[in-house]
Amino acid sequence: MNLPPLIQTFVLHFGEMGSRWGINRTVGQIYALIYLSEKPLNADQLVDALGFSRSNIAMGIKELVSMNLVMLRHIPDDRKDYYATHDDIWEIVRNLAEERKKREVDPTLSMLRSIIMDTPVSEEEQYAQERMREMHDLIEMLTQWYDDVQKMETDRLINLLKMGAKIYNLYQFKDKLTVIPGSKGAKKKGSHNDGT
């Protein structure tokens, strides 16, 4: 590996963290390097820069493409495949979240759904099923929230994040608020939907 020091530090870090994020070292390093590169990169450039075998790089790229974390690009008069990340880092976060949900949450949710349909045959199973139902309801609530947020445009989302917990201070007074007469599109007191 022969990279500028700043870039090398970042690339190695992503390689090491890979295992904690559910990807392997190669995939982590490939992603890091593409993320930092202004221009799309091809497989040979990745081989040269990172020192993995051609086949390992190919597999890594394949995984990243399937996760929607890197995109195939073509350069005029060049037969090679080039790869780039999204320019918009928020798009990256959305894809990451989507990927994790698919891999880490959805299978559990469907397992829970089916299991809480079954009839418990003992005291012990009855308690266990109750615990599973709690978990199921909680995950469903969180994923519902996630779906709502996932739909928001980036700038709205940023505003919401910046508000942080303060948003709740607004929320808790919702029944005490009213609208200045004449404000276009504003809701009347009591006409809100509390989401239950």
Add this chain to the structure above:
Amino acid sequence: MNLPPLIQTFVLHFGEMGSRWGINRTVGQIYALIYLSEKPLNADQLVDALGFSRSNIAMGIKELVSMNLVMLRHIPDDRKDYYATHDDIWEIVRNLAEERKKREVDPTLSMLRSIIMDTPVSEEEQYAQERMREMHDLIEMLTQWYDDVQKMETDRLINLLKMGAKIYNLYQFKDKLTVIPGSKGAKKKGSHNDGT
């Protein structure tokens, strides 16, 4: 392994999902079984139920305790150590989130912090550093939001989640809202803090 079918399905699922969640099979199964059990369990009961070696169970318990996912309990007139999960599932979610942040986010954030202090020596490094700064700012925004939310009491948090994206509809009208005179503790129009 000899468990009631409902429980066995759940336990095996947690074992399989373990790798995707950054824990191993043993740890996943141990956690699942303790979570479903009404009473605290000791290491021998876990060995009998799951069929792993005593030492493997001990290591698994140790890891779960260090993650704050299971707690040591003692039963009168019994020298054995018993373990239980939190009754409150929201407490579990908080601990899980905290653990993931520590393992998956904090190291990257500190790497980024130090690297964006350095002086880039080339065009290439300059672009890379800009990308890193974007990532740093985004992660910092997300963790700030997370810290805010982490501090909230459970019932407030649930209300907030149930509101989902609808909260933003309230937020965007904040400047058009006023307070019914006499409402205790309510804020006046324009007196809010927009978090910037």
Add this chain to the structure above:
DNA sequence: TTGTATTTTCAGTATATACTGAAAATTCAG
């Protein structure tokens, strides 16, 4: 103390995952 119950550690082994090189498949210019 001593002896027994219990937990923890750790070197060795098994299993799972990552990685490679060679060969096969695909793509596309001529």
Add this chain to the structure above:
DNA sequence: CTGAATTTTCAGTATATACTGAAAATACAA
């Protein structure tokens, strides 16, 4: 078509991680 450039596949090998059994450490009743 043909054949060179390029990508993909996959069996074999290397590396990393999980797991075990035996031995050491700890806890505590007598």
